[in-house]
Amino acid sequence: MSARIETWNARHAEATPGEPAWVLREHAHMLPACGDALDLACGLGANALLLAGHGMNVTAWDFSAVAIERLSVEAAARGLSLVAEVRDVVADPPAPASFDVIVVSHFLDRALAPRLIDALRPGGLLFYQTFTAERPPHGAAPSNPAFLLAPGELLRLFAPLRPVAYREDGLAGDLSEGMRALAAFVGMKP
Numbered sequence: 552m553s554a555r556i557e558t559w560n561a562r563h564a565e566a567t568p569g570e571p572a573w574v575l576r577e578h579a580h581m582l583p584a585c586g587d588a589l590d591l592a593c594g595l596g597a598n599a600l601l602l603a604g605h606g607m608n609v610t611a612w613d614f615s616a617v618a619i620e621r622l623s624v625e626a627a628a629r630g631l632s633l634v635a636e637v638r639d640v641v642a643d644p645p646a647p648a649s650f651d652v653i654v655v656s657h658f659l660d661r662a663l664a665p666r667l668i669d670a671l672r673p674g675g676l677l678f679y680q681t682f683t684a685e686r687p688p689h690g691a692a693p694s695n696p697a698f699l700l701a702p703g704e705l706l707r708l709f710a711p712l713r714p715v716a717y718r719e720d721g722l723a724g725d726l727s728e729g730m731r732a733l734a735a736f737v738g739m740k741p
Contacts, residue, residue, distance in 0.1 A: 574656070575601060582602070668712060716736070
């Protein structure tokens with residue numbers, strides 16, 4: 552097992568389950584009544600649980616076996632059905648036209664963008680939220696710049712999708728308010 556996987560397994564073993572991503576909570580009304588959904592790099596699976604509660608057929612992937620086990624236990628405790636699998640999403644991305652909804656939060660591998668677009672079915676929705684390089688001094692985010700978005704970058708990465716919603720507060724105005732250090736995007740495949 553790699554040191555990176557061991558680190559994430561340790562984090563997920565100690566972590567408190569969080570809330571679904573803001574982009575998904577705020578735009579859940581856009582979800583289809585049914586269909587196939589993927590929570591990619593799901594961590595403890597808060598997004599997957601929301602999608603399953605909405606009635607979607609949910610697949611959740613993460614490379615942390617600890618995260619997947621904890622998600623499976625939580626889904627069973629809630630009486631929700633989903634498929635949670637240990638999977639390296641970079642080495643083994645989703646197949647073309649395999650999902651109606653894909654959710655990604657707090658994960659960034661720019662090379663995956665075309666594969667995610669391809670994995671959506673026509674009319675499918677991508678909900679994406681992750682960290683930005685532009686953040687207030689107190690903003691929590693990865694220290695590695697490779698995992699931070701440039702201003703407007705989600706719009707460029709997913710340009711083939713029709714933007715349905717986008718938010719990136721940046722450093723404008725009162726830094727104690729709003730959604731800081733994050734960008735959120737909802738895009739629809741034509």
